[in-house]
Amino acid sequence: MKFPNYTSILICFFVLTSCYESLDFKQLDNFVSKQDFTLALNYFSLVPSQFFSSSGVPESQISDITNIEIFQNENLIIDIVKIDFNTAIKNGFDRDITITVEFLNNENAVIYTFTPTSIASKDLNYRYLEEIEIASNPDIVNTSKVKITVSLENSGTPLNLNDIAKFEFKSSMTVYVESSF
Amino acid sequence: MKNILFFLLILSIAKGIGQNKQVLYNFAELPQTLLSNPGTEVKYKSHFGVPLFSGFSMDFGSSGFVLTDLFSIDNNNINDKISFVLNNLTTKDFVKFNSQREIITAGFRVDDAYVSFGFYKEIDAIVYYPKDVITLLNEGNAAYLNKRFRFSQLLYKADIVGVIHAGITKKVSKKLTMGGRFKIYSSALNTESIGNTGTFTTTEGTDNIYKHYLNNININIKSSGLVGVDDEFIDQPSAYLNNTFLGDNLGVGFDVGATYHITPQLEFSGSILDFGFVHHKKNIKNFTAVGSFFTEGINLQYDSNNPKNYWQELSDNFEEQIPANGNGDSYISWRPTKLNAAMKYSFGEKRSEICYDDTYKIFYTDAVGVQLYSVFRPLSPQLAFTAFYQKSITNKFHTKLTYTADDLSYHNIGAGFSAQYGKVNLYGMLDNILEYTNLSSANSLSFQLGMNVIFN
Numbered sequence: 001m002k003f004p005n006y007t008s009i010l011i012c013f014f015v016l017t018s019c020y021e022s023l024d025f026k027q028l029d030n031f032v033s034k035q036d037f038t039l040a041l042n043y044f045s046l047v048p049s050q051f052f053s054s055s056g057v058p059e060s061q062i063s064d065i066t067n068i069e070i071f072q073n074e075n076l077i078i079d080i081v082k083i084d085f086n087t088a089i090k091n092g093f094d095r096d097i098t099i100t101v102e103f104l105n106n107e108n109a110v111i112y113t114f115t116p117t118s119i120a121s122k123d124l125n126y127r128y129l130e131e132i133e134i135a136s137n138p139d140i141v142n143t144s145k146v147k148i149t150v151s152l153e154n155s156g157t158p159l160n161l162n163d164i165a166k167f168e169f170k171s172s173m174t175v176y177v178e179s180s181f
Numbered sequence: 182m183k184n185i186l187f188f189l190l191i192l193s194i195a196k197g198i199g200q201n202k203q204v205l206y207n208f209a210e211l212p213q214t215l216l217s218n219p220g221t222e223v224k225y226k227s228h229f230g231v232p233l234f235s236g237f238s239m240d241f242g243s244s245g246f247v248l249t250d251l252f253s254i255d256n257n258n259i260n261d262k263i264s265f266v267l268n269n270l271t272t273k274d275f276v277k278f279n280s281q282r283e284i285i286t287a288g289f290r291v292d293d294a295y296v297s298f299g300f301y302k303e304i305d306a307i308v309y310y311p312k313d314v315i316t317l318l319n320e321g322n323a324a325y326l327n328k329r330f331r332f333s334q335l336l337y338k339a340d341i342v343g344v345i346h347a348g349i350t351k352k353v354s355k356k357l358t359m360g361g362r363f364k365i366y367s368s369a370l371n372t373e374s375i376g377n378t379g380t381f382t383t384t385e386g387t388d389n390i391y392k393h394y395l396n397n398i399n400i401n402i403k404s405s406g407l408v409g410v411d412d413e414f415i416d417q418p419s420a421y422l423n424n425t426f427l428g429d430n431l432g433v434g435f436d437v438g439a440t441y442h443i444t445p446q447l448e449f450s451g452s453i454l455d456f457g458f459v460h461h462k463k464n465i466k467n468f469t470a471v472g473s474f475f476t477e478g479i480n481l482q483y484d485s486n487n488p489k490n491y492w493q494e495l496s497d498n499f500e501e502q503i504p505a506n507g508n509g510d511s512y513i514s515w516r517p518t519k520l521n522a523a524m525k526y527s528f529g530e531k532r533s534e535i536c537y538d539d540t541y542k543i544f545y546t547d548a549v550g551v552q553l554y555s556v557f558r559p560l561s562p563q564l565a566f567t568a569f570y571q572k573s574i575t576n577k578f579h580t581k582l583t584y585t586a587d588d589l590s591y592h593n594i595g596a597g598f599s600a601q602y603g604k605v606n607l608y609g610m611l612d613n614i615l616e617y618t619n620l621s622s623a624n625s626l627s628f629q630l631g632m633n634v635i636f637n
Contacts, residue, residue, distance in 0.1 A: 020620040023252035027259040036323035040478035043389035050483055064481040067492035088390055148481065171478070172390040174323055 032180045041085070041171040042066060042148060048093065048163040051152060058159055061151035065104075068146050070175075077141040082133050082176040089126040091119040092165040095155035099169065101130075104145040111139045118153070202238070203554050203567045204610040205629055206521055207440075207450055209579035209599035211608055212288060212633050215297050218452035218521060219348045219360030220438030223295040224534070224542060224637075228606075229287040231632040236283035236301065238629035240612075242589045245274030245310060249622040267319060270310045272334050273560065275588075277307040283631065297362075298347040302425050305517060306339035307558055322383050326391075329380040332400055336559050338373040340514070341406075342366050342459070343425025348436065356442040366432035368459045369424035371514050372404040375559045389477035396475075398503050402468040403512055405430050405461035415464070432459030434516050446545065448525045455516040462511035472503035518557045525550035525571075534576055546573045554587075563588050577601040585612070589625035597629075606633040 044064070051059050071077050091097050101114040112132070119126045132140055150167065152159065206217045212228045213236050214221045230236060246266045251259070286299030311334035316325070348362030379398035386392035406424060409415050424430070434457015440450040476499075479491040529547030552567040565587035573579045578600045585593040590613060597610030609630040616623030 019618060021249055021622060022254055023248055023621055024254045025252055027252060027262075031259045031263060033319055035319065035321035037321040038323040038326075038383060038391060040386060040389045040391040040393060040476065042479045042481050043477060044481040044483060045388075046483060054486060062483050062485070064483045066479050066481065067490065069492055069496075086390060150483070170386070170389045175321075177321070 028181050030180075032178055035177040035179075037175045037177065039070075039173050039175070041173050042146065043168075043170045044148075045169075046150060046167040048159050048165065049161050051159055052161055056161075060154075061149055063147055063149040065145055065147040068143055071141045071143050076177075079177045079179040080134055080141065080175055081178050082131065083140065084174040084176075085114070085130040085132070086172045086174070087117075087126075087128045087130075088170040089117075089119050089128070090124040090166065090168040091121060091126065092124065093121055093152070093159075093167055094157075094163070094165065095121050095159075096153035097121075097167055098151040098153060100149040100151065102147045102149070103140060103143040104147055105139075105142045106144045108145065111142055112137060121155075202240075202627075202629065203552055203565055203569075203585055204581060204583050204595040204597040204612055206552055206554070207523055207525065208571070208581050208597060208610075209573075209608070211599055211606070212286060212297065212635070213283075213608070213629075213631060215288070215295075215348060215350065215360070215362075216301075216346075216436075217454065218438035218440070218450055219297075219350055219362045219436050220358050220440050220450065220452060221350065221360070222352070222358045222440050223288075223290075223350055225290075226636045227287070227289040228297075228633050228635045230283055230285065230299070231634065232285055233282070234632050235286050236281065236629070236631040238279075238281045238627070240279040240627040241277070242625040242627075243276040244589050244624060245270045247622045247624045249619075253621070267312075267315060270312050270315075272309065272312050274312075275307055275309045275558075275560075278304065279306075280304045286633075294349050294351040296347070296349050298345075300343065300345050300426070302341070302343050304339075304341050306337075308337040308339075309334065309560055311335045317381070322381075325383070327382065327384050329382045329396075332377050332379040332381070332398065335374050335377045335400065338375065338514075338517075338559050339370070340368065340459075340516075341370040341421055341425065342368050343428075345427070346436075358440045360436075360438050362436040364434045364436070364455070364457060365427075366434060366457060366459045366516065367425055367428045368406060368430040368432065368461060368514075369421040369428060370404075370406040371430070371459065371461055372402070372407055373514060373559070374400070374402045377401065386477045388480070392475060392477045394473075394475045395503060396473050398470055398472055398474075400468075400470045403461075403514070404466045405512075406464050408466040409464055412466075429463030430459055430461045432513075432516070433457050438521075445543075446527045448527070449523070450525070451522040452520070454519040454521070456518050457516045458513050459516070460511065460513055465509040465511060467508045467510060467512070468505070469508070470503055470505040474499055474502040515557075520555040521552065523550055523552040529572075532573070532576060544573070547571065552583075581610075583612075587625075593625065595627075601635065604634050604636060606635050607631075608633075 053059060097119050099117045102110045103112040105111050114130050117128050202217055207214055250266050251262050281301055281303045283301040288295055288297030313330040313334050317330045344364050344366055346362050346364045348360060350360035352358045377400045380396050382394045384392050434455050436454045438452030442448050525548050527545035527548040529545045531543055533543050548571040550569055554565040555562045565585050567583050567585040569581055569583040571581045581597045583595040593613045594615055595612035596614060599608040612627040613625050616626060
């Protein structure tokens with residue numbers, strides 16, 4: 001009859017000696033995961049000849065537009081709290097240039113516009129930051145297109161078609177995300 | 182991120198029930214030792230396991246952190262605790278889970294040979310923490326300019342299999358006993374992602390502020406038994422259970438082992454287990470993404486005569502450079518092969534016990550020794566070194582105490598017993614018993630228990 005006695009002793013030993021520290025899994029309710037994603041956005045380089053039509057007529061402004069499908073992902077946009085748009089611009093032209101950035105929705109309606117930015121002639125180190133709090137601008141997440149318009153300021157002299165000066169535009173976006181359980 | 186934490190949580194909850202088979206290895210001539218070494222000496226005439234209860238084992242281990250690191254009741258902020266844990270994880274840290282349940286097992290003697298067979302089900306899973314991917318998902322890339330986030334850290338393997346096995350153990354000479362076991366695997370579920378390559382890097386750009394690189398991407402995720410022909414996840418437990426017995430995804434493997442008496446008191450034993458594979462060909466759902474891609478963003482052309490859909494071009498270019506494909510191609514998965522080796526020195530009081538051929542065998546009441554255990558895992562072999570002391574308190578009651586150092590602990594003390602009452606044998610083993618003083622802070626626990634009927 002030794003077998004039941006030994007077994008009982010062994011089982012009792014571990015039952016009596018094992019224990020655990022209380023845990024609080026509800027702490028996860030207070031968990032906030034913060035992510036900052038940086039993405040390259042639009043860039044371009046323009047020369048004076050691009051401000052002339054195919055028939056050689058000078059144009060004071062030109063525009064281009066691109067789709068932006070980042071915000072089509074509902075799971076992503078629900079946790080975005082802020083977006084920073086950074087631009088780095090070099091204006092090698094002989095006149096000031098104004099940049100207008102417009103965010104459009106699917107119907108091409110403007111839902112957000114950057115403060116118009118004027119870059120002085122020959123300013124090769126212009127930087128601009130547009131900070132957008134989602135709470136103040138909830139429509140920004142409906143953006144599906146971005147339109148960037150480049151306008152030449154009137155300097156009193158006509159633009160030289162053959163000038164090799166460049167206007168360079170670079171941009172990036174930092175998306176601040178906060179998610180919780 | 183949430184899914185990863187939830188998965189870890191589920192595994193963590195299961196940690197109260199676990200097992201380590203180093204304790205079982207070569208212990209007390211239990212029938213189950215034939216599964217860890219088919220070359221184990223067998224002295225009884227026959228045995229059978231109590232159906233469903235002959236062998237049940239569980240093993241859980243987590244390196245890198247324990248539950249109390251995250252959920253202890255203190256005044257620390259949960260965000261700080263999670264950040265601390267994630268920052269301290271290494272790419273070698275992992276969480277593993279293994280469970281085996283014998284459904285049937287039996288054996289009988291044919292002359293000098295002992296034939297044993299049975300059927301058991303096994304769950305085996307290991308996930309390495311993909312530190313870079315977790316960092317990218319949890320913190321983003323903004324603070325990590327020039328850092329290469331490595332996808333090679335995506336590494337996991339999970340199996341649910343049923344194993345039909347039959348083996349033979351033969352006493353070749355007075356000193357040597359050898360054995361082998363043939364296995365037929367029936368996989369109910371396999372999913373694995375192994376051998377991935379590639380990095381994601383954000384650097385300062387030339388034409389734009391930043392440049393993003395996806396270099397040398399080769400990511401593959403394989404699964405069988407997880408997604409049905411209707412492309413929906415199989416969520417019926419019965420489907421998995423049914424496929425563990427001669428289902429559509431079959432494989433073969435074998436175990437070999439030997440025991441050699443260098444002297445009457447000094448014994449060497451070793452085994453190779455689960456050297457085999459499964460050929461998956463039904464309910465396959467694989468994913469691959471291969472290639473390289475870089476972008477500095479969208480280059481606007483301001484060409485009104487040739488308007489472009491820039492985003493579509495970017496998207497098309499990405500899909501062309503790194504094509505992501507799903508397929509149902511059959512594939513082979515290798516079983517996690519294990520190695521055992523042990524040296525045992527017996528001493529103490531000499532006793533005799535009756536053998537199957539009505540002769541008496543002399544045995545010693547005490548033994549000490551060392552064991553080496555290794556299992557081949559996707560990243561690298563995992564090793565465990567064990568020192569043990571065995572004591573036969575009576576001819577029918579045997580005990581074993583082990584001290585194991587492995588990837589999870591350098592102070593793992595285990596204990597086991599085997600008791601026979603009449604023809605009924607009962608055994609039980611616990612590993613890492615020091616952790617039972619606070620299960621919440623244990624990073625490794627295991628147990629094994631079962632019941633057999635043995636005929637001498």
